[in-house]
Amino acid sequence: MKINEVVSLEFLAQMINGLSLGSIYALIALGYTMVYGICKMLNFAHGDVIMVGAYMLSVAMGMLGLPPVLAILLSMVVCACLGVTIERIAYKPLRNASPLAVLITAIGVSYFLQSSALLIFGSTQRKVESAINVSSVQLGELTIGGNALVTLLLTIVLMTGLTWFINHTMTGKAMLAVSEDKGAAQLMGVNVNRTIATTFLIGSALAAVAGVLFISSYGFVGPYTGAMPGIKAFVAAVLGGIGSVPGAMLGGILLGLIESLSKAYISTQLADAIVFGVLIVVLLVKPTGLLGKKRTEKV
Amino acid sequence: MALLRVENLQVYYGVIQAVKGISFEVNQGEIVALIGANGAGKTTVLHTVTGLVPAKAGSITFNGVDLMKTPAHKIVSMGMAHVPEGRRIFQELTVYENLQMGAFTRRDKAEIAESLEMVYAHFPRLEERKKQIAGTLSGGEQQMLAIGRALMSKPSIILMDEPSMGLSPLFVSEIFAIIQEINKAGTTVLIVEQNAKKVLSIADRAYVLETGNISMSGNAQDLMNDDAVKKAYLGE
Ligand SMILES: Nc1ncnc2c1ncn2[C@@H]1O[C@H](COP(=O)(O)OP(=O)(O)OP(=O)(O)O)[C@@H](O)[C@H]1O
Numbered sequence A: 001m002k003i004n005e006v007v008s009l010e011f012l013a014q015m016i017n018g019l020s021l022g023s024i025y026a027l028i029a030l031g032y033t034m035v036y037g038i039c040k041m042l043n044f045a046h047g048d049v050i051m052v053g054a055y056m057l058s059v060a061m062g063m064l065g066l067p068p069v070l071a072i073l074l075s076m077v078v079c080a081c082l083g084v085t086i087e088r089i090a091y092k093p094l095r096n097a098s099p100l101a102v103l104i105t106a107i108g109v110s111y112f113l114q115s116s117a118l119l120i121f122g123s124t125q126r127k128v129e130s131a132i133n134v135s136s137v138q139l140g141e142l143t144i145g146g147n148a149l150v151t152l153l154l155t156i157v158l159m160t161g162l163t164w165f166i167n168h169t170m171t172g173k174a175m176l177a178v179s180e181d182k183g184a185a186q187l188m189g190v191n192v193n194r195t196i197a198t199t200f201l202i203g204s205a206l207a208a209v210a211g212v213l214f215i216s217s218y219g220f221v222g223p224y225t226g227a228m229p230g231i232k233a234f235v236a237a238v239l240g241g242i243g244s245v246p247g248a249m250l251g252g253i254l255l256g257l258i259e260s261l262s263k264a265y266i267s268t269q270l271a272d273a274i275v276f277g278v279l280i281v282v283l284l285v286k287p288t289g290l291l292g293k294k295r296t297e298k299v
Numbered sequence B: 001m002a003l004l005r006v007e008n009l010q011v012y013y014g015v016i017q018a019v020k021g022i023s024f025e026v027n028q029g030e031i032v033a034l035i036g037a038n039g040a041g042k043t044t045v046l047h048t049v050t051g052l053v054p055a056k057a058g059s060i061t062f063n064g065v066d067l068m069k070t071p072a073h074k075i076v077s078m079g080m081a082h083v084p085e086g087r088r089i090f091q092e093l094t095v096y097e098n099l100q101m102g103a104f105t106r107r108d109k110a111e112i113a114e115s116l117e118m119v120y121a122h123f124p125r126l127e128e129r130k131k132q133i134a135g136t137l138s139g140g141e142q143q144m145l146a147i148g149r150a151l152m153s154k155p156s157i158i159l160m161d162e163p164s165m166g167l168s169p170l171f172v173s174e175i176f177a178i179i180q181e182i183n184k185a186g187t188t189v190l191i192v193e194q195n196a197k198k199v200l201s202i203a204d205r206a207y208v209l210e211t212g213n214i215s216m217s218g219n220a221q222d223l224m225n226d227d228a229v230k231k232a233y234l235g236e
């Protein structure tokens, strides 16, 4: 085998790594961006929903002995309920409050979830068996791991489904309408509270899937498991243009690619710095992010 | 019985009282105009009727139902549509999607299609541009869309807030002609306008709002000939 074949094989493998990592970021980023679009708030507790999803998986599979598919569904349902409950209790009363108050509340909710996990499960990380039992696939000389394969396929399905849902159902259009103008949406008969709840529900269910996928590769879950992927996904959402659904998808995938290629070819230590560097450069050139639109100010 | 009856309505923004206890009514089939200077409280009144702004005191009754106890999103399905000030169409949706949003609470597909035909008949321009992103429409087209969107709910009463704002004179005449058509087809109209001359010429009755109070009311024709109204609102 020639040297450049080895290099390109290695490069392809890194690309697949990056795509699957990026898929996870994208799934999380969707929750950030949808909630931002509709409520104009940064839900910093979103990352911790991933952690809850991962714990649920470990409980469902390890303690309840559920099969993986059921465990994933249970984890999605629990996170969806959690997301809706958080919105209802913590954010809804602040609908007309200052953005700073909402931000601080979101950070509070984040600490609350982490501390609750600490109380219930303790500080030591728990080993989680992978929910994905798919053997790797051989494409010529390239091996694609089962985890990466499932992550990629599931993400494609979920993103296609979400895009279809937003653009082709009246509930989806109502979400767009509410994110643009709550008053006008109400005049059309849209129940704004229910639409916002639906947004949290979808975002949190996607976060649960991301949590399951993340933990299936990583293998351990602890109370702070959600923090790092949460921040990365937030960066992805901003990179893609916060409030833009395709932006979150693009931002997530790009971030994953940049991160894994930097780790492979530049430096493991510098990878995160490079990720944030790219964000800064993009924001300098295009402050609204890659696919973000400048919103027309309403008076 | 009046279709819409507002009694002793008081509205505050914080400590500032914008509407100071006004009463008016709109009967089935009428065109009723609400005129008044900038800041008189016209928009506030309409917003309070459709639930976007809460009232402090008074009552709003529509078809015998107390609107003060009805959440904003339930009002359109009761037969009341509102073309808000500044159009407020959904900029990022297409023309067609905006019209679909107008029929959000309706379920009967055949009836919705019928309303769509009717809207396209009033505004052929909207049909030509149905796939266009609404934010890229011209101001006049956006106004057509705002009215069309409201008609998509098949309202028994339509509230219009300055439908002529920012339109060229020719367009203003067109919009007013359409409002008359809509009314002839059986929809009651409550309209707020700066263009008092124009609106009084199509209205049956009118109320003059002055800093939160109704200072005059009556037959539109009579108001048009009233010296005080002429001086203050018709620029004569
Ligand atoms: N959201 C708000 N907060 C505080 N004050 C408000 C608000 N909206 C309106 N006002 C005030 O209430 C008063 C009535 O405003 P409103 O918009 O109802 O007037 P209007 O008669 O529709 O005027 P225009 O012809 O200029 O549209 C004004 O003094 C305005 O400054």
Ligand SMILES: [Mg+2]
Pocket: B042, B043, B044, B085, B161
């Ligand atoms: Mg006004």
